[in-house]
Amino acid sequence: MKIHTKHLLQAMRPSVNLVNDKGPKGIDGRIVAYIDSNAQISEQYRMLMTHITTLKSEKKLKSIMITSSLEEDGKTITCCNLAATIASDTSKKVVLVDCDIRKPSIHTLFNVKRAPGVSDILEGKCDLSDVIKAPAIGNIYLIPAGTETQHPSDMLRGQATKNLFETLKTSFDYVIIDTPPTLPVTDSRIIGHLCDGVILVVRFDKTSKKSVKDTFSLLKIAHSAPIACVLTDFRAPIYNYTRYSRYYYGEKIKDEV
16 A cells, blocks of 8 residues: 555644743643744644645545554644644634543643543443533633543443534534544544544654554545545655745655655
8 A cells, every 4th residue: 555645634833932942821832823823833724724624535524533653743733733623713623532542642731630531421421511611721622531431441432422523513613633642542543434534643763664554554444534634754855945935745756645
């Protein structure tokens, strides 16, 4: 199987401003789309949002799952900044859902409690209304991972997960879902087919071609084939570079991902 650059939505150059210092309300500084909307990297995330919302898809992209092949590819930071960027449009109601129940970090990044959250809702320990009462920051509603559970995959396979996502889609304009990396565990493969679109985050010069191909294959088997990739930490210059943007577009790159 070949993964061509037609799957590549954007590639992003790293920014020296992307640091994990705490911002207002204790928000992690890497959520720069919320901390500093005028920063260069925030403009990059706005471009990312634009391209995601204009993707050609059989479904309207209301629920978007973001995953990666392995850890530390930048999926959660991408997920959080995408949600913050969409939520900057005050007419859009956005919910960010942490389905990386094994190693959650969204609650830490946004300085909120881990529980109650997803696992508590799915196990019937609380209602959605107990978790979502008001926007956590700006126009973003958060559902953290919830109480630690021994068998996340078994829990996510239940009808309760489908019911939760359907409820969220009727209540919000966008549902952004963070999941574990695809290769080590099955969680993203379980969740992906319940979403309108799957985006794979690939880290430049770290994620191997084999890992990307294996991830595509596994997600495709699970009826969750990614509709696009986002390449993070991109450092090599290519000819599509302009001084106004540090994003690069897949159709301009000749090589395979």
